[in-house]
Amino acid sequence: MSKTRRIHDDLEYVGGIVRRSEGGSPxxxxxxxxxxxxxxxxxxxxxxxxxxxxxxxxxxxxGAASAWLGYRHSRRIGQLSREEGFRHxxxxxxxxxxxxxAVPLAHVSGAVDWSALSRVILLIIALSYFxxxxxxxxxxxxxxxxMMAGYAALFFMTSYGWTLVGILVAxxxxxxxxxxxxxxxxxxx
Amino acid sequence: MAPRRTDSSRPPIREGLEGLDRLLEHRARxxxxxxxxxxxxxxxxxxxxxxEETDGSLGAHLMKLxxxxxxxxxxxxxxxxxxxxxxxxxxxxxxxESHMGSLARLIRLSSGARG
Numbered sequence: 001m002s003k004t005r006r007i008h009d010d011l012e013y014v015g016g017i018v019r020r021s022e023g024g025s026p027x028x029x030x031x032x033x034x035x036x037x038x039x040x041x042x043x044x045x046x047x048x049x050x051x052x053x054x055x056x057x058x059x060x061x062x063g064a065a066s067a068w069l070g071y072r073h074s075r076r077i078g079q080l081s082r083e084e085g086f087r088h089x090x091x092x093x094x095x096x097x098x099x100x101x102a103v104p105l106a107h108v109s110g111a112v113d114w115s116a117l118s119r120v121i122l123l124i125i126a127l128s129y130f131x132x133x134x135x136x137x138x139x140x141x142x143x144x145x146x147m148m149a150g151y152a153a154l155f156f157m158t159s160y161g162w163t164l165v166g167i168l169v170a171x172x173x174x175x176x177x178x179x180x181x182x183x184x185x186x187x188x189x
Numbered sequence: 190m191a192p193r194r195t196d197s198s199r200p201p202i203r204e205g206l207e208g209l210d211r212l213l214e215h216r217a218r219x220x221x222x223x224x225x226x227x228x229x230x231x232x233x234x235x236x237x238x239x240x241e242e243t244d245g246s247l248g249a250h251l252m253k254l255x256x257x258x259x260x261x262x263x264x265x266x267x268x269x270x271x272x273x274x275x276x277x278x279x280x281x282x283x284x285x286e287s288h289m290g291s292l293a294r295l296i297r298l299s300s301g302a303r304g
Contacts, residue, residue, distance in 0.1 A: 004295060004296070004299040007292060007295060007296070008296070009216075010216040010219060011292070013216050013220065014216060014219055014220045014223050017220045017223075017224065017239050017240060018220075018223060018224065018227065020239055021224055021227070021228075021239050077235055078231055078232025078233075078234050078235030078236075078272070078274075079228055079231050079232070079235050080228060080229045080230045080231070080274075081227065081228040081229055082229050083227075083229075084228075
């Protein structure tokens with residue numbers, strides 16, 4: 001085998017290992033957001049006045065909990081990367097900022113009503129999940145697409161639409177998280 | 190008498206080969222350094238799982254890299270079990286960058302030669 005041929009083979013071998021090292025988030029993060037979505041979306045149908053406070057408090061708290069769960073997972077599997085952590089922080093922090101900036105559309109200027117704003121926020125979240133799937137973690141693409149489908153479905157559902165979309169997205173998150181868990185590495189000892 | 194070959198007339202592929210880092214010519218050691226360059230630290234067990242090497246073989250590769258100052262290690266205990274973490278040193282990063290540069294040059298040259 002020529003030297004350059006061997007170099008090509010070695011680089012393919014290294015590339016394969018690097019791809020295998022790119023693991024996803026732990027199941028606990030998927031489960032956390034499945035519960036948040038289930039409760040947060042259902043509130044729109046059952047207690048619409050509590051939706052704002054739920055996400056205002058729960059969103060950042062959930063983000064902090066996700067960061068902690070992600071860090072704990074990284075230590076457990078034995079792979080620490082600050083760069084990866086910061087990529088997630090920028091992505092999800094950007095999404096939360098966009099949502100916060102959208103709130104004055106209804107609260108301050110009154111340009112849109114709360115019902116329309118909720119849908120705009122769902123669309124922001126859907127796009128964020130989809131882009132996270134493209135750039136950070138593959139399965140989230142499907143969750144983003146599911147949310148977009150839910151957004152479209154809300155135009156046709158007159159009652160309990162948000163609850164149904166919440167159930168759909170939460171199920172998607174749990175299924176994706178379970179698949180990731182089976183694909184992922186076992187815990188480090 | 191054949192003219193003596195000067196440095197400027199040496200075949201570029203040979204020059205590229207000479208630019209390679211001997212320690213990183215082994216693919217397992219190259220993979221270890223590439224993985225460590227993309228992460229702040231990795232445990233022995235994680236490296237073993239990804240490289241699919243035996244304890245002895247991986248330990249020997251890591252020992253060589255550590256002896257040359259390419260990687261650093263630290264031990265900690267988790268649930269009373271030792272965990273060894275490895276990180277790429279500055280020297281290791283520089284060696285890897287130089288080695289990858291030589292590899293890239295070689296690949297360019299060899300594809301140029303074929304084309």
